[in-house]
Amino acid sequence: MLVNSASGSNTPEALDSLSNCLSQHSLEVERTIRFPDDDLPTPSDLDSAGVQLLVIYTGDGTLNAAIAALDGWGGAVLVLPGGTMNLLSKRLHGDRENEEIIETVAGGGGRRVRPIMACCEAGTALAGLLVGPGTRWGSVREAMREFDIAGMASGAAEAMAEMTGDAMVCAADPALGSQEGYPLIEMTPGEHGIQLDAFYADTPGDFAAQGWAILRRSFREGPHKRLGVVEQITIESADGSPLELLIDGEPEKLGPSGVFTMAACGVDLLATGNAD
Numbered sequence: 001m002l003v004n005s006a007s008g009s010n011t012p013e014a015l016d017s018l019s020n021c022l023s024q025h026s027l028e029v030e031r032t033i034r035f036p037d038d039d040l041p042t043p044s045d046l047d048s049a050g051v052q053l054l055v056i057y058t059g060d061g062t063l064n065a066a067i068a069a070l071d072g073w074g075g076a077v078l079v080l081p082g083g084t085m086n087l088l089s090k091r092l093h094g095d096r097e098n099e100e101i102i103e104t105v106a107g108g109g110g111r112r113v114r115p116i117m118a119c120c121e122a123g124t125a126l127a128g129l130l131v132g133p134g135t136r137w138g139s140v141r142e143a144m145r146e147f148d149i150a151g152m153a154s155g156a157a158e159a160m161a162e163m164t165g166d167a168m169v170c171a172a173d174p175a176l177g178s179q180e181g182y183p184l185i186e187m188t189p190g191e192h193g194i195q196l197d198a199f200y201a202d203t204p205g206d207f208a209a210q211g212w213a214i215l216r217r218s219f220r221e222g223p224h225k226r227l228g229v230v231e232q233i234t235i236e237s238a239d240g241s242p243l244e245l246l247i248d249g250e251p252e253k254l255g256p257s258g259v260f261t262m263a264a265c266g267v268d269l270l271a272t273g274n275a276d
Contacts, residue, residue, distance in 0.1 A: 002033045002041065002066055007059040007083045012097060018057060018080070020142040023097050025106035040066050045072035051075060062128050064248040067126065071266035076112055078105060078270045087127035091115065094273035101272055110270035120260045122245055122252040129260070130246040131235050132169040134184030134199060134269065160223025167241045173234035176227040181238040187260060194262050196227035232261045
C-alpha cells in the first residue's frame with residue numbers, strides 16, 4: 001500500500017481503519033510505502049516482491065507520480081480516495097467510499113481499465129489539466145491548506161492581477177473560442193477525447209466567482225464556456241509569456257505554446273464505477 005502523510009485524508013486513524021478494512025476483505029497489506037520518505041515503487045520493485053495489486057491511498061498529485069513510475073507494469077493499481085478532492089478516484093469509482101470500493105474489488109467486481117490521459121511535454125494528467133494565469137489560484141489553495149494567512153493574501157492579490165492582465169491563453173489549433181484568450185482553459189480527459197472548457201472573468205463578480213471555484217477545485221461552478229472535445233489541441237499564450245499549468249493539481253510550466261494530446265494510461269487501474 002502506498003500512502004502520503006501530506007495528503008488530505010492520510011491521518012494515522014484513517015490508515016489504521018483502511019488496513020483493517022483491507023484485512024477484513026482478505027486483502028492483507030504486506031508493506032506500507034510512505035511517500036515521500038520512501039521512494040515510489042517501480043515495476044521491478046513490485047515484480048521482485050511478487051506484488052500483483054498495489055493500493056494507493058493519496059491525493060491526485062502523488063497518484064499521478066506513482067502511476068507514471070509504474071508505466072508498463074503488469075499488475076493492477078487500486079486507487080482509493082486519500083486526498084482532498086480525489087478526482088481520479090471519482091473518475092474510477094464515482095462517489096464511493098473506501099469500504100464499498102474494497103468490498104467490490106474483493107468480491108471480484110473491479111474491472112481493469114486504462115483511462116485516457118491528457119498529455120504534454122510537462123507531464124500527463126489522469127484527472128484534469130489546467131492552463132492559464134488562473135492556475136495561480138492553486139498557490140492560494142495550498143496556502144489555505146497550510147493555514148498560511150500571509151501566503152493566502154499575497155497569492156490572492158497576485159492571482160487576481162494575473163487574471164485581469166494580458167497573459168491570456170487561447171485554443172489556437174484548431175482555433176476554438178475567443179482568440180483574444182481566457183484566463184483559464186481546463187482539459188478533462190475522457191472516453192471520447194479531451195474536453196475543453198474555457199473560463200472567463202469579465203466583471204468583478206466573475207473574478208470572485210472564478211477564484212472561489214478554483215480554490216475549491218469546483219471549476220465548472222465558475223463562469224465558463226464549453227469549447228468542444230478534441231484529440232489534439234495547441235494552446236498559446238496571447239502575449240508570448242510561458243504557459244502556467246496545473247497537472248492533476250501540481251504546478252508546471254511550458255513555453256508560450258504547447259501541444260496537448262491524448263494517450264491511454266500505461267498501467268491497469270481497477271474501476272468499480274463508470275470509468276472513462
